[in-house]
Amino acid sequence: MTDQADLERGYRRLLAWYPPEFRRENGPEILAVLMAGARDGQRRPGLAESADLIRSGVWMRLRPSVPRSAGTVRAAVRLMYAGAAVSAAGLIIGLTLIVVDIQVAVRGQFLGRSLAAQKPFVITVSIVFGLAVIALWLWMARANGQGRNWARILSTVLFVVATLQLPGAFTQPVSHAGFGVTVLYYGGVEPFVAAWLVGGAAVWLLWRPASTAFFRPPGSTQARHPAELDRLRSSRARSPRRV
Amino acid sequence: MILTALANGSQHGYGIIIDVREISGGRVRLRAGTLYSALDRLRADELIGVDREEVVDGRLRRYYRLTPAGTRRLAAEAARLQAAAAAALTRLDLAGGMAT
Numbered sequence: 001m002t003d004q005a006d007l008e009r010g011y012r013r014l015l016a017w018y019p020p021e022f023r024r025e026n027g028p029e030i031l032a033v034l035m036a037g038a039r040d041g042q043r044r045p046g047l048a049e050s051a052d053l054i055r056s057g058v059w060m061r062l063r064p065s066v067p068r069s070a071g072t073v074r075a076a077v078r079l080m081y082a083g084a085a086v087s088a089a090g091l092i093i094g095l096t097l098i099v100v101d102i103q104v105a106v107r108g109q110f111l112g113r114s115l116a117a118q119k120p121f122v123i124t125v126s127i128v129f130g131l132a133v134i135a136l137w138l139w140m141a142r143a144n145g146q147g148r149n150w151a152r153i154l155s156t157v158l159f160v161v162a163t164l165q166l167p168g169a170f171t172q173p174v175s176h177a178g179f180g181v182t183v184l185y186y187g188g189v190e191p192f193v194a195a196w197l198v199g200g201a202a203v204w205l206l207w208r209p210a211s212t213a214f215f216r217p218p219g220s221t222q223a224r225h226p227a228e229l230d231r232l233r234s235s236r237a238r239s240p241r242r243v
Numbered sequence: 244m245i246l247t248a249l250a251n252g253s254q255h256g257y258g259i260i261i262d263v264r265e266i267s268g269g270r271v272r273l274r275a276g277t278l279y280s281a282l283d284r285l286r287a288d289e290l291i292g293v294d295r296e297e298v299v300d301g302r303l304r305r306y307y308r309l310t311p312a313g314t315r316r317l318a319a320e321a322a323r324l325q326a327a328a329a330a331a332l333t334r335l336d337l338a339g340g341m342a343t
Contacts, residue, residue: 026279032302033256033275049274056276060283068288 003043008035010045017057062138064145070214073144076205080141080155083198084134090191091130095123144206149215152206159203162196244271245281246290246309246317253294253308256282282307290316 011034015027034049045053064070064077136158143151205211248254248262260273285291290313294306309317 022283026283028303029256029305030275030279032304033260033278035302036257037260037275049276052274052276054276056280059280065287 003041004035006043007038007045010043011035011053014045014050014053015057017054017061019057019061022060062142062145064141066145066147066214070147070211072205072208072211073147073214076202076211077141077145079198079202079205080137080144083195083202084137084141086191086195086198087130087133087137090195091126091134093191094126094130147214152211152215155199155206156203159196159199162199166193166196245273245278245285246313246320249291249307249309249313250317253306255297255304255306259307285313289313 008031011031015023015030018027034045062081064074066073068074140151140155140158144155244263244266245259247266248259254262256275256278260275260278263271263273282291286293289310291307292310294308297304297306
């Protein structure tokens, strides 16, 4: 009996990877399926099983919820995931260069020397900002994929900021990456330009007339995903709002 | 595959896993995470819907069924596979004929 309780606790922990509203709706059922599929005496979730749950849960959080017909929005979302990958690659290149030789990486002589003395600081700042930029890409991808108009506007603002910073990327040793957040970054100009191009293409797609139809006007809370509607309906049925 | 499992009546999650394993001759073992991602997508595309909910041994069981659109999609998909299989068999026959 305690084996079962252990196993159930393990599964519950894995289900935490799913978005809360999906978990409220489907959690007990998935748990029932998992428990039904467990071997006798099994005490912990299997490795493949755990990986499958984590992968599905993370994807549920990130995937676009606009309808399949919103091809341009979905393409923009894919580009933003690509942008996150480019920024991640830029971060790794930058860190490698810093670790190998900051003097080589930094193209300004006096800056190079003063920064070399602060290597740990530079590494820390690079990691923090690098991760922030990746998080920004993922956040924008997710929010745009849900058809949120503020996300479309914010993406555009970020892209404009990135464009303003673009000339600096060619001339200054301290450069930027991603959608437009300033980042201490020594990976050379290529990853930044690549990220900028990806961001530009994504923003262009977001403002196509075909995309505009799927962005909700501000203030509207209409859900488009039928499963989401089901969810809303059933949660409303379960907990009648008291005013 | 999931649509096939629902073709002759509504099923609950674990029922679908068992059914898919049988249909595929044991080759396809759906995992719970994959299954519920797929069910969610099929629901979003309105190919399946929730038939009813039951509580068995204190656990929720939700039964899914095909919608008319789901039935049409499954029929179209089956016809496509049948056509592909028929083409393959015809060509194999031809090849066999030439060999003898």
